Amino acid sequence: MDRQNPKHQQESREALIEEHRPERIEARLRSRPQSQWLSDFVLGAIDGCVTTFAIVAGAFGAGFSEAVVLVMGFANLIADGFSMAVSNYEAASVEREQRAAAMRTERQHIALIPEGEREEIRQIFYRKGFRGEVLDNIVDTITANQKLWIETMLAEEYGISRLEHKPLGAALITFAAFLCVGAIPLLPYLFHSLNPAEQFYASVVLSVCAFFAIGLCKGLVFSHHLLVAGLKTLFFGSSAAALALAVGYLLRHLVT
Secondary structure, eight states, rough: OHHHHHHHHHHHHHHHHHHHHHHHHHHHHSSOOOOOOHHHHHHHHHHHHHHHHHHHHHHHHTOOOOOOOOHHHHHHHHHHHHHHHHHHHHHHHHHHHHHHHHHHHHHHHHHHOOHHHHHHHHHHHHTTTTTHHHHHHHHHHHHTSSHHHOOOOOOIIIIOOSOOOHHHHHHHHHHHHHHHHTGGGGGGGGGTOOOOOHHHHHHHHHEEEEHHHHHHHHHHTTTTHHHHHHHHHHHHHHHHHHHHHHHHHHHHHHOO
């Protein structure tokens, strides 16, 4: 139920009207879609915090020393962060190669069997509900521009979007997020004045704040309910950490 007051609703409507002025729409549609930087950041941040805190929780449950936690934590931070960055780089490279291959295929098909490709365009828009002269105009307009023709086929036949995912950028953002956020659970272990229990509980608090902050960032960007977005990310991150803590306690009692 929308509980916005009339004044806020009017302000929101005026902002939407401003965003939908013809020149604003033209500029927005003309610009290229942005890279998936947010998904790369969230991927690295959540995995970094989860895996590092999992080591902290597992080590605490198993009764390991502060030195072991730091060595294991930072070793994992570098190695796993690099591994995830490489994996994301390869995944983005595959997406780019698939798009390039599909473009070559469609360009070749248009050159060899243009009528067959025209029929594909016709059937695509027929299924969207267009008929008669309107459908003929759509087919003629699209097939008159080879770039538009190919882009339409990529989107409609292959399901490939215009969203650009740059492999190197994806890898760097993932790695940076993994290192920065993944280091948070280890910070209390750098303070030797704290006892092991205090270090662990401080790590818990910092990790909870990190998970919640990541969720808030997602909520702000995608205009989701901030509290729900924060709690959702907190729940998934905390669940993984709780599993690691349980495994640590279990193994501690099994091997001693």
